[in-house]
Amino acid sequence: MMKKYNINRFIIVILLMGLTVSCKDFLDRPTEDSYTIDSFYEDDDQLYQAVNTIYNSPWYDFQRGFMKIGETLSGNMIFGIDDSYTNFTLNNSDTDIANASASLWSVNAYCNGVIENVDMKSGSAVTQYAKNTVKGEALVWKSMAYFYLVRCFGAVPIIYNNGEIIANNSSTTLKRNKVEDVYQYIVYLLEDAFELLPEENQTGRIDKYSACGLLAKVYLTKSGYGMNGTRNEEDLAQAAKYAKLVIDESGRELMPNYEDIFQLKNNFSDESLIAWHWTVGSQWTSQNSLQSDLSMGNFSDAVQSWGNWVYPSIDLQTAFDENAGSLVRNNRDTRRKATMMMVGDHYDYFWVESGGFDYNWDNATDGTYGGAITFGSGSGSNCAKHIVGRLADAEAQVPGATLDRMSTPLSTHILRLADVYLIYAEAVLGNGNSTSDAGALAAYNAVRERALHSYYEPASSITFEDIDKERRLELALEGDRWYDIVRLHYYKPEEAKAMITAQERGYWQGLNDFYEKDDASNLEIFTHKVSGLSDDDFTLPFPEVDLSLNPGLMDEPVDFDFSSIGY
Numbered sequence: 151m152m153k154k155y156n157i158n159r160f161i162i163v164i165l166l167m168g169l170t171v172s173c174k175d176f177l178d179r180p181t182e183d184s185y186t187i188d189s190f191y192e193d194d195d196q197l198y199q200a201v202n203t204i205y206n207s208p209w210y211d212f213q214r215g216f217m218k219i220g221e222t223l224s225g226n227m228i229f230g231i232d233d234s235y236t237n238f239t240l241n242n243s244d245t246d247i248a249n250a251s252a253s254l255w256s257v258n259a260y261c262n263g264v265i266e267n268v269d270m271k272s273g274s275a276v277t278q279y280a281k282n283t284v285k286g287e288a289l290v291w292k293s294m295a296y297f298y299l300v301r302c303f304g305a306v307p308i309i310y311n312n313g314e315i316i317a318n319n320s321s322t323t324l325k326r327n328k329v330e331d332v333y334q335y336i337v338y339l340l341e342d343a344f345e346l347l348p349e350e351n352q353t354g355r356i357d358k359y360s361a362c363g364l365l366a367k368v369y370l371t372k373s374g375y376g377m378n379g380t381r382n383e384e385d386l387a388q389a390a391k392y393a394k395l396v397i398d399e400s401g402r403e404l405m406p407n408y409e410d411i412f413q414l415k416n417n418f419s420d421e422s423l424i425a426w427h428w429t430v431g432s433q434w435t436s437q438n439s440l441q442s443d444l445s446m447g448n449f450s451d452a453v454q455s456w457g458n459w460v461y462p463s464i465d466l467q468t469a470f471d472e473n474a475g476s477l478v479r480n481n482r483d484t485r486r487k488a489t490m491m492m493v494g495d496h497y498d499y500f501w502v503e504s505g506g507f508d509y510n511w512d513n514a515t516d517g518t519y520g521g522a523i524t525f526g527s528g529s530g531s532n533c534a535k536h537i538v539g540r541l542a543d544a545e546a547q548v549p550g551a552t553l554d555r556m557s558t559p560l561s562t563h564i565l566r567l568a569d570v571y572l573i574y575a576e577a578v579l580g581n582g583n584s585t586s587d588a589g590a591l592a593a594y595n596a597v598r599e600r601a602l603h604s605y606y607e608p609a610s611s612i613t614f615e616d617i618d619k620e621r622r623l624e625l626a627l628e629g630d631r632w633y634d635i636v637r638l639h640y641y642k643p644e645e646a647k648a649m650i651t652a653q654e655r656g657y658w659q660g661l662n663d664f665y666e667k668d669d670a671s672n673l674e675i676f677t678h679k680v681s682g683l684s685d686d687d688f689t690l691p692f693p694e695v696d697l698s699l700n701p702g703l704m705d706e707p708v709d710f711d712f713s714s715i716g717y
Contacts, residue, residue, distance in 0.1 A: 192273040194280035198352075201264050201284045204291045205354075205427045208256040210435035212298075213562075214443060215250030219302060219690070220629030225653035226466045227627065228528060230459045236655050238680055238687045248693035250302070254295045255309075261292035262312045279348075286347035287356045290364060293339045294424065294564065297368060300332040301633050304689040305707035308335050310715050322700050331710040333372040338717050340365045349400075354418040354427055354561075359400035363423045363570045366393035370573050371633070374641035381641055386580045393574035396423070397593065402567050404600055409488035412535050413499060414547035417561040424565040430557040437557035440536040446523050452541045452553035457533065458526035462490040462627065464675060465653040467531060469622055474530025474658060475673055477665075482605045489626045490531040493665055500539040502546045507539070511665035528657030530665075535627045536560065568597050568624050576617045586611045597624055639688045647683045655680060 190196055221227035222235035234240050240247065265288050268281050299306045305326040315321055327335075343361040351357040366389045373385035396402070405411055405421050417427065428438035445455040467474060470486040479494050481487065487495055491509040500507035507514070509532070511525045525532075538544050538558040544551040551559060571593035578590035585591075591609060597620060599606045609616065621634055639646035656679075660672030692703050 191267055191271040191276065193275045194277055197268065197272065197276055197280045197284050200267070201287050204257065204260050204264070204288060205425075206429070206437075207433070207435040208260045209253055209426050210437075210439070211249040211256075212253035213438070213440055215246045215253075216562075216629040217440070217443065217627075218246050219250065220632045221627055224631035224635055225650060225655060226463055226622075226631050227533075228459075228461055228463055228655070228657070230457075236678075236680075238683065240691060242691040242694040242697065244691075244693075247690055248695060250298075251693050251696065254299050254302075257295035258292055258309060259312060261288040261295070262309070264288040265292075266311065266313060282346040283348060283351065286343040286345075286358075286361065287351075289339045289343035289346070290356045290361050290424065293336045293343070293361075293364060293368070296332060296336050296339075297364070297371075300329060300336070301371070301636050302690045303692060305329050306332060307703075308332060308710050323702055324700060325702055325705060326707040327710040328707040329375060330372075331712075333368065333375065334712070335710065336368050337365065337372070338712075340368065354425070356424060359396045359402070360423045360565070362392045362395045362400075363565050363567075363573075366390075366396070366570060366573045366577070367565065370577055371637045371640070373577075374637055377641040379641060380581045383580065386577045389577035390574055393570050393577060394589070396567070396570045397574060400567075404567060404571075404596060406600065408484050408600055409534075411563065411566070412488060412560075414538055414544055414551060414558075414560050417548075417559070419563075421567045422561070422563045422565075423567060423570070424563075426562040426564060428557075428559050428561065430552050430554050430559050437554070438536070438560050438562060439556045439558075440562070441538060441558050441560075442556045444533040444535075445537050446525070446532055448523050449537070450540050450553065452544075452555070453538070453558060454555045458524055459528065460533065461527035461529045462531045462533065463653070463655060464529045464657070465655065466490070466622075466626060467492075467529060468654065469619065469626075474661070475664070475670075475675075483601050483623065484603065485601045485623055485626070487534065489533075489535055491534050492531045497534070499547070500537070500543055503540070503542045511661075525662075525665075527661075530658055530661050533627060536562070563628065566625075566628075568600075569621075569630075571597050572617055572621050572624065575612065576614070576621075579612065579614060579617065584611050584613045594620065636688055639685070643685055643688075646688065650683055651680050653680070654678070 191200065217227065218229050218232070218235045222229045223238070229235060234244065265285055268285050272281060305328055307324040308327045308331065309315060309324070340361050344358060344365065347356065347358040347361055349358050369385045369389035369392065373381035373389065402420050405416070405419060410416055411419060411421055426438070429436050441450065441453050442455050442457070444457045444460055445453070447455055447458050449455055464474070467490070470483055471480055472486055472492060474492060477493060479492060491497070493509060493511055495509045496506055498506040514523045538547075538553060538560050541553055544553050544558070575590040575594040578587050579585045591612065594612050594617065595608045598609070601623070618634065622631060625631065635646050635649060638649070654675065654677060656675055656677045659674055659676050660670070663669040663671070664673045697703055
């Protein structure tokens with residue numbers, strides 16, 4: 151189980167002031183009790199170390215919510231025996247929602263602390279370039295935290311400055327701010343970051359084009375809020391503008407081989423604009439724990455896992471034009487195998503000591519954690535993304551890499567170049583029924599060409615449905631799909647509801663007999679569909695601990711005074 155914290159989300163803002171450091175290497179962790187704030191921000195190197203932590207630790211408790219919210223609510227995944235996300239029966243006592251909230255407010259607090267300390271505590275040897283860069287990185291991470299908060303919970307408090315909350319003793323009386331103000335606040339933060347960040351940063355770190363890409367995504371999402379059937383044209387134009395800057399000026403290109411993006415050797419790939427970068431060590435919360443949740447029991451000799459009953463949905467398989475009720479894979483879209491394992495698949499980068507891993511629904515033998523794998527997926531598939539595998543697999547990817555019981559160092563890509571390509575296509579399409587714009591087609595077709603290879607045929611015109619399907623397949627199991635549906639719900643709520651209610655969220659019966667005995671007599675889908683969706687189902691409930699300590703969160707949202715912070 152992931153480590154859980156029973157901490158009020160707003161008290162975190164007071165307690166965490168952003169001083170968490172690491173050594174010369176981007177992800178190394180030193181002893182932290184040898185520094186104080188007053189003695190730490192003395193040179194550029196220390197300044198960069200101060201922001202390193204924001205690339206992993208405060209995000210740690212969001213990992214499970216990242217998948218359950220992003221993928222299970224959206225219909226891409228079934229998450230074990232917890233059917234509350236599948237059935238839209240969530241309540242404010244849900245542990246993973248509470249952990250997600252705590253994590254996101256923790257990120258905000260870290261970022262505020264770093265930004266404040268850069269201005270207040272930096273020594274005379276610190277260069278302005280380093281100050282700008284570190285502040286820009288923190289601003290982007292703060293924007294990302296608020297982007298998740300507003301899309302998950304709707305109206306939330308805007309906490310601009312930790313010091314003010316402390317001085318005013320107002321952590322338990324914070325009011326929610328209107329959704330449109332939260333989006334405008336994110337835009338202001340990212341515009342500042344865009345001005346501060348360099349075009350190129352150290353490997354793996356956020357740069358100007360990371361801010362550009364996120365701005366494009368925020369504007370695209372913002373464009374539909376409060377609208378009815380159409381989107382704000384000015385916001386769409388801004389989304390297209392910033393996406394185009396990334397496409398034309400960043401120098402980044404799509405990786406030729408899709409499945410390479412998600413392997414350990416490409417943690418810092420050119421395609422990754424923003425990522426959580428994890429490490430395995432003594433610092434708890436610095437590691438990626440997703441393999442434990444998502445991989446089959448006994449899949450690794452080093453990482454414990456309990457993901458037999460966590461699996462991609464039948465509906466996602468259908469989107470890939472696959473059918474677990476057949477032994478024949480079409481393999482037209484290379485993203486399917488890189489996303490989910492199905493019978494007949496071979497992976498040369500898993501179980502390298504044994505010549506690779508074959509997903510054949512047999513009792514494949516591992517070692518340390520109990521021997522044979524039990525294939526228990528209700529959809530006839532298991533996750534391939536977010537998985538490193540065994541110790542030898544990690545070492546083959548990155549010499550010296552290690553794994554631990556709930557720990558891998560595999561980066562989690564939060565914003566990729568392909569996402570920006572599809573954002574651009576959607577922004578150019580805008581409120582039209584279709585588009586033949588050359589730039590939009592080039593972006594859309596580039597994503598499809600990589601995925602389809604010899605099966606690729608260029609599209610000469612695209613619709614919203616084309617782009618939306620491409621987004622689903624391209625970003626499947628990357629914690630993003632729910633937010634596409636939330637974006638649609640902003641301006642076309644009935645279409646968003648219809649998208650959910652049309653999905654197959656059930657499971658196969660008779661798979662064992664079919665795969666092991668070639669007996670299909672009991673093979674059928676136990677169908678399950680969501681019904682009775684309301685608009686409220688597109689916003690998560692505030693955790694009960696937040697409400698008990700700050701009942702004002704139930705009050706109507708208020709305007710945010712942007713003049714109070716200089717905007």
